[in-house]
Amino acid sequence: MGIVIRQSFWSSIAAYIGVGIGYLNVVVLMPKYLTPDEIGLYRTILSTAALFAPIPLFGLRSAFLRFFPRNTERQNGILVYLGVVVFGALSFILIGIALLLRPWLKTYFIENAPAINDYLWLILLLIFLMGVYGLLEAILKAKKDITTPSFIRESLYKGLQAVAVVLVGFALIDVHHFLVYQGYIYLLIIAITFVFVIRKFRFRFSASKSEIKDAGSGEFFLYARYALLSGLGTAAVLQVDQIMISKYLGLAPNAIYTTAIFMAVVIEMPRRFIAQITQPIMVKDFKAGRLQKINQDYKKASINQLIIGAYIFLGIVINLPNIYSLMPNGEIYSSGLTIVYIIGFAKLINMIFSTNGEIIVMSDHYRVNIILIASLGVMTVCSNLLLIPRYGIEGAAYASLLTFFLFNLIKFFYIKTKFDFSPFSKWTLPTIAIIPLCLFINSQFVYADFVLIDILVRSVILSLIFLLFVLFAKPSKELIEMWKRAGSKVGLGK
Template sequence: MSKIAQQSIQTTIFSYCGVVLGYINVLWLYPYALDATELGTFRTIQDLGLLMVPFAQLGVGHGITRFFPKLEQNQSAFLSYSLVFSLLGFVAVSGIFFGFQQQLVALFAVNSPEVINFLGIVLLITLFALLNSVLDAYSRSYLKVAIPTFFREVFLRLLTSILIGTYLLGWIDFEQVMQGLVAVYGLTLFGVLTYLIWLGKIHLDFNWNHFPAGFRSSFIRFSLITFLATAASTLIMKIDSIMVSSMVSLEANAIYSIAFYMALVVELPRRAISQVAMPVIADHFAKNQIPAINGLYRQISNRQLYICLLLFALIWCNIDSIYHFVPNREIYQAGKWVVFYIALGKIFDVAFSVNSEILVFSAYYRFNLVLTIAMSILIIGVNYWLIPVFGIEGAAIGSATVMLAFNLVKYFYLKIKLGLDPFSRESFKILLVGMTAFTGMFLSSEAIAPMLLMVVKSLLIVSVFAGMSWLLGVGSEEWSWIKARLKKSGP
């Protein structure tokens, strides 16, 4: 775990730098520079493009992570093989996209007709994001996570800020903004590619005859089996936004997107830790080290839950103050409870730790496929039921409910099949500490400026959280790490 914590620290720093920049973009720049319809269009086109990435990738990302440890040489040939395989997937997805273009147009024609004008941009976003995801998986196999994270979390958002800023200054029109999205994803891909070339990890090698016997067939079989699970998982993440646009309006999607992004901060530690954990889990399975996997499973659960509960408390207790600084907050504050339900769903996800990653790299990866497809179908059905009744809050409630059900099934399956369990007495102590941190929500005063109130509440929440942690003896690993870093920074 110490190796993973050490590897993930740079990734976490870049992730949170991206969060700060993302907050500036989503909570101020976007709603200030774009009207609600333009913002809804902007987010819907991005979500459509990113939604198709896992379908085009054909599971290559997980395939690289699983099979990379089996290669002692020919890594460059493996990368070229993976890229060609995923490009074939892109060709297939493009064919389906053009074949069902009329149905796609009909989906948005009534409530969000503005989206139709920019559907041509979707595939270009898909192509660049697809190639970037393959290079990211390849880099991750070398445990080179931080720089690709920088390009994905920071560089991409910085370019987007510049793009929207030029629109705000009146130098380009909205159509050029949408076209500029293609350049943003293209430059991000170029950055990751340049980094890997600089590391000396990329060489043109199309000699695929020197792989171990049965390697290619096993890689393709595993990738094709897992791609549907990956695609369905992305569908679960992105379908809410698209369904809100098609069933309600682009303005509703703008409100939902801002709220969703606020809640997304809660799971950032999971994203940083799991990226480094995946190759370690794959290596443990290759060596049949089940007890080591269980230790990792439990330790990641505790660490994620401890950090994420604090983030949840800070966000929810300060939610009104946060919305105060959003331009046109009278429009966007309607998404307040979306933040709560989405964040709650993220807490469910982080508490159950890296169960999806364990399933993917275990002998039971086919179960993950069946389960994820079932969950994606369920979330669509739940959204069709709840959105007409509760609007955007219905989409958020559906997402949280499905996330809980999804993780419960995986939890019991791993417990029965492999004897793995992420929970312990420590888990319940962490839950208790996290619940006490929410006492900050009872502190409120209209006489205090929103910024000052946010500072006071945050200090109270952190103080209560730290005090209860000390009383119950939890979070010792995290506090020990902080003390060690403070000693190093001292004289």
Template sequence: MGIIIRQGLKNSVVTYAGTAVGVLNVLVIYNKFLTQEQFGLYASAMVSFTTVFASFAQIGLPHITTRYFNRFCNDDTRHNGFLGFLLVTPLIGLFIFTILYLSLQGVFNSIYESKSPLLIQYYYYMLPLTFCIAYISVLESYSKVHLRIVVPAIIRELGLRLSNGALVIAFGLGYISFEQLIAITIFTYVLGIVALLLYIKLLGKLYLTIDWQIYKNPLFKEMYQYGLWVLLAGASFTLIQHVEKIMLPAYDGGLNTTAIFDIASRIALVIAIPRNAIASISLPLLAESWQKNDIAHIEELYKKSSLILFIVGAFLFLGIWCNVDEIFELLPKADIYSQGRWVVFFFGLSKVIDMATGLNSEILINSKYYRYDLAFYVLLAILIVITNLILIPIYSFNGAALAALTSVVVYNGTKFLFIKIKLDLQPFTWDTVKVLALFLGTYFLVLLVPRIGTGFVGNVTTIVIRSVIICVIFGGGVLYFNISDDATKTVKSILRKLRIMKK
């Protein structure tokens, strides 16, 4: 777990920095320089649509890389042409996607033309952006199997977001038109691909040899069958992540309610960042353990990941929810966005529950039962669509968040039972109960802390005081009772480095 914790921690720092840049972009820069319609296109629609499109077009290659790279890994043979395979194969999926995309333009227009004419205007721009996102994902997966996730995260989380913010400022100051803004943004994604290739070269892993024998390898049939299965699962998961932004505009409030949900859910999504980091670096280790049939190591990863993620998720949820009103009051247009406070609660709680169940998807997708992972994603997709259809008309954006919570509870509960029955693995220990007790105890104690004044200074002071109390009670409790060896070692390592820095 040592390398997982180190890489995960670094990745979390980068991702949080990227999140801060993203929040600055959305709350300040985009709001200031873009009209509401332009904001909807640039900040939400184009990214959401192209991310979903790319998840289909890349035909499961990121997951194929994670599962099968160790079968080809050999520097002496330049990984048997595996990188060349990763660069050529997406062209097949992208070609098929392009044909379908252009053929279905009429259907797309009929759905969105009356409500979102700007989306129709920039229909063709989404095609090259889909290509870029697909290749960035594939190259990131190649870096991931070499246990290097930090620099790709810097490129994606910081580089692209900083450039987006700068471009919107340039547009707002009149240096470029909106059409040029879209075009140059797509070009920055091309630069992202180039940057990833240069980083892989610096690692000494840029083996551009194309070994066509891979396609004749007996393993290839298993690879593409696996890829088709995880394609559906991965694409379903990506669609699930964006479904609210697709469905909310169809109901009362339209883009206004979508904006409230978007801002509030972004606050809650901060909780899930460590899970993404830990999962990214754990995947190749799980794949290797399954290949060796090292069930003991898999169980160890399962339990340790569950515990550390529950600790981090609960800690972040406490910090956000206990200060939610003050956080909203610090935002521009607080009277509008503060309506989304219950989105933060429901959406944030769903992330904590997802983290507490550990790396269940990652374990399942690398096992012989990987096909069932698709069934669970389909179950989640059906659940979240049905619950949104029921709850959005009643509770609007709060209904969308409640739908997410309901669906995640059923989804993770079902997966937990499946893994327990089929693999005799489960992530919980008595330490999980200790964390839950600390979580509830800390929450009820912090509720006793009154607001300290009003305005900016009062809000910041209140947030700081409550956050310190959370750190002392919850964080201190985790360390005092040594609930997680990994958490204790990580904190001690950080403290040692801070002492060195002071010297």
């Protein structure tokens, strides 16, 4: 477990560095140097590519992560060889279908976002490059290296994006070349990732029928088929709202929406890090039959995620007027303020329901979670089709809130029925009650003209409220221990 915790720590550092760079990109550089239509075009191209990237990947990323630990190095080499062959064949087929359907595809965005039609070739290229990077990243993670891909994806990738925007700002490249630059960015991070992969893994370029059978290829590809559904469902949840906004409303509304989305996504980041640490622990506990311990960890993860998530959520929303006032052309993007509230609340719901997905995946019921995620993707598409034309970008946000709530509720009842687990404790409702309390207190103060001072004052008041709650109500032993350790390092306690 030591290596998992250490790598989770360093991958968390990489992710928060990425958040800082991402904030610079999304809230400062892009609004300053790109128009809303240009940002919307950029976002839609990346979202469309990310939506279809799981098709050639065929669930191979998840399959590598699941089968590498149980196989020998030789068997893993065979599975990677087969996976690369499948990926290449599916990429070729997907590109061929796209070229055949090109006349129809051009009609999809023609009404409100025709500029995308000039970049269908770039979307296809990015689908392929995202897939190649995804395969290499999965191999590294399967070899128990989560730190390297985290730094590449979260820090390096976003840093290169910032460089591209600055080049546009100084008129060294135009927007067209900025978009083309996305392909070069992926080529670079693929090359860097490949260097790390070949240091840890030996590729094979052929395999006999007996070797393929001995490597468990049948079970491997059966799992990959289920994982494909999961990948498509996840991609739909993350990307389809942005694509539909561009189709029905135009590129500029998508820029406003995605800018707001970025602020809300930060809320859920601690959940990813907790999941990285708890997953291997759950695997051992399920094998040992320690179900009661899993239930206790389920509750601990829920309350810790809720406290941290609520703190980040409130820290963002009480300062939203200040954030938009500091943002270049913030008067344009401030129309997305409500989106931050809605999506932020959806992320909080995910955190309250804790590690429900991980519990299902690490048990013998993993197929259920995959089917549920695929169903979530369908729900996301249907709800966006219904709500975006009627309610605009807020409709997309409400669609996400509705689908995330239903998705988590279904998983909760399934886990309750199968294992009698629950993420809720006596501190769940009191912690939730702090949210409206803090919003009420915040509403009693008029926003000051000195923006940075105003942010500081509101953030200090919020921090004091949460600190007092954690120390005196003691809803989380883990957070109290963290506070004691931090205090001892600065001479505030033993």
